[in-house]
Amino acid sequence: MSNNSKHILKYHIKTRVFYDNPNFGPGVSRIMELVKETGRLSEAYKIMGLSSSKGWKIIKKAEEDLGFPLFVSVVGGKGGGKSELSPEGADLLDRYQAFVYELNTEAEKLFNKHFEE
Template sequence: MNKINYENLNYDIKIKIYHDQKDFGPGVAKIMELIRETGTLSEAYRAMEMSSSKAWKIIKKAEKDLGIKLIDTVTGGAGGGKSTLTKEGEDFLDRYISFSNELENIAKELFNKHFSCDIINKR
């Protein structure tokens, strides 16, 4: 059996926050961030190369599981529709981002502790 090459080894963590169904994660968070930036759901899902139906589906599933409304939308009109995050949505997204960033920093430290070539070569 070959010895594993630890150089250039990577990891990935996908964080999901949920009650019963794992419906709020990086995808919903990204849509919400893009809505916050662009002011429209349509620009957000286009930027993610996602269909409108899929975007609505994952948002609605997350809202149902969390028990809060994440996004408010106004359709049509002279200037077109717009979307905004609800107060609860803003708060939840900010908490998710903070938690994810902190967890990523801790994970990076642990990854380096356990998979760093310097540490591996000393064993």
């Protein structure tokens, strides 16, 4: 293969975990990360540029396939309500992130093995 400084070959892997329908992947995990940071689903949707209805549909599809809620709502006082990851959701996010990290580490090695110029 020729070494062309204008064109560098890259790759992309999009990882999803699911039972029947591939609805849990990078988008849902990002929403979950943002809820951990902000405490609000609405803020997570806003940061990601999603409408509340679109974000809600994405979450509900993932929850339906997984069979458990990803979030729990906490009724608020002075500052209003907030959202948190459910225990099952927090566990899934931790395992998903570890899996994706390891998968990407191995993928980088394989990519370099097969495409290094």
